[in-house]
Amino acid sequence: MAGFFVVFEGGDGVGKTTQIDRLADALRGGGSDVVVTREPGGTDLGRELRQAIMHGGHVAPRAEALLYAADRAHHIATKVRPALERGAVVVQDRYMDSSIVYQGGARGLGDEVERISLWATEGLLPDLTVLLDMEPAAGRMDRELDRVERETGEHKSLIREAFVARASLAPERYVVVDAAQTIDEVAADVRAAVSAALEAAGMPGLPVDGLGVEPWGTP
Ligand code: TMP
Numbered sequence: 169m170a171g172f173f174v175v176f177e178g179g180d181g182v183g184k185t186t187q188i189d190r191l192a193d194a195l196r197g198g199g200s201d202v203v204v205t206r207e208p209g210g211t212d213l214g215r216e217l218r219q220a221i222m223h224g225g226h227v228a229p230r231a232e233a234l235l236y237a238a239d240r241a242h243h244i245a246t247k248v249r250p251a252l253e254r255g256a257v258v259v260q261d262r263y264m265d266s267s268i269v270y271q272g273g274a275r276g277l278g279d280e281v282e283r284i285s286l287w288a289t290e291g292l293l294p295d296l297t298v299l300l301d302m303e304p305a306a307g308r309m310d311r312e313l314d315r316v317e318r319e320t321g322e323h324k325s326l327i328r329e330a331f332v333a334r335a336s337l338a339p340e341r342y343v344v345v346d347a348a349q350t351i352d353e354v355a356a357d358v359r360a361a362v363s364a365a366l367e368a369a370g371m372p373g374l375p376v377d378g379l380g381v382e383p384w385g386t387p
Contacts, residue, residue, distance in 0.1 A: 169249075169252045169253060170252065170253060170254070170255040171251060171252035171253070171254070171255050171256045171257060171258060172252075172257045172258070172295050172296075172365075172366055172369055172371055173248065173252055173258050173260070173292070173293075173294045173295045173296075174191075174257065174258070174259050174260070174294060174295060174296045174297075174298065174362055174365075175260045175261075175262070175263040175265075175294040175296075175297045175298070176188055176259070176260070176261055176262070176297075176298050176300060177262060177263065177265045177266060177269075177297055177298070177299050177300070177331055177334075178299055178300035178301060178302070178331060178347065179302070179304060179324055179327050179328055179331070180324075181305065182300040182301070182302045182347045183300060183302075183347055183351065183354065184261050184262075184300055185261065186351060187298075187300060187351075187354055187355060187358055188204060188259055188261055189204075190351075190355040190358070190359075191259055191355070191358055191359065191362060192204045192259050194355075194359055194374050194375075195257050195259070195362075195374065197375065198372065198373075198374050198375050199372075200256070200257045200372075201251075201254070201255060201256040201257065202256065202257050202258075202259060203247070203248075203251040203256050203257070203258045203259070204259050204260075204261075205243070205247060205248065205258065205259070205260050205261070206260065206261035206262060207236070207239055207240055207243060207260065207261070207262045207263060207266070208221060208222075208235075208236055208239040208240075208262075209239070210239075210243045210247055210248075210260070211239075211242055211243050211246060211247055213239070213242050214239040214242060214243050217235050217236075217238060217239040218239065220235060221235045221236065221239075229271065229275045229276075229277060230277065232271060232275070233267065233271040233275070233277055233281055233284065234284070236266075236267050236271065237267065237284045237285055237287075237288040238288070240263070240264065240267075240285060240288050240289060241288035241289065244288070244289045244290075244292055248260070248292070249292065257366075257371075260294075263294060263297070264282065264285035264286070264289070265297065265331065265334050267281050267282075267284075267285050268281055268282050268285070268330075268334065269327055269330040269331055269334065270327070273326065273327070273330045274323060274326065274327060274330075293341065294341065295341070295365060295369060296341060296342070296343065296361065296362060296365040297335070297341060297342045297343075298342075298343055298345060298358055298361065298362070299331055299332070299334075299335045299342055299343070299344045299345065300345055300347035300354070301328065301331070301332060301344050301345065301346060301347055302328075302346070302347040302348045303328075303348065304324035304325055304328060332344065343357075343358075343361035343365075345357045345358055345361070359374055362374065
């Protein structure tokens with residue numbers, strides 16, 4: 169396919185939206201055709217599914233997994249593949265690793281979740297996945313945690329570990345960025361990794377910006 173597909177993954181609150189905006193600005197500044205999108209909710213149907221999954225009542229775990237997969241199937245077929253086919257850079261907030269980690273891992277549905285997503289997308293994998301990795305915030309509190317905070321804190325640690333494990337399975341298709349750095353530092357790391365991956369795919373890399381952060385200087 170002619171374009172380039174970059175996905176951001178990571179736990180809640182690691183700064184994906186900010187970094188996606190920063191990367192999209194840099195790509196547009198370099199003259200690329202850029203499509204910024206998200207799952208769930210990157211299409212009209214997806215917005216309805218997002219509402220049903222996240223803001224409705226209880227959803228049975230297998231139904232939840234299938235709703236994410238339905239959102240993904242429609243999104244990839246109607247928005248992402250056409251953009252890639254015309255040569256755009258697609259910058260996407262979450263993809264199938266989120267299903268593998270949250271539904272497959274945290275909800276205990278196992279490996280079938282990955283197969284469902286691969287079927288839903290006819291096997292489309294990102295050219296690069298940027299994993300924004302950070303210690304869950306609950307771990308930094310000094311007072312004693314209540315039950316809910318403790319449970320969600322533990323859950324968040326497992327989610328973090330599951331994302332890192334995904335990245336280690338295919339290191340050539342992932343970059344793990346320390347999201348506890350400043351916004352500018354994270355943006356510089358992301359930019360350097362995306363630029364290198366674009367060039368490796370035969371596309372133009374990113375120009376150096378004037379923010380005082382040296383994108384190529386970070387090891
Ligand atoms: P976000 O769009 O604010 O990141 O929220 C999406 C939420 O949905 C987030 O808690 C992660 C969750 N999610 C899944 O559980 N499975 C998925 O496949 C996706 C895409 C998101």
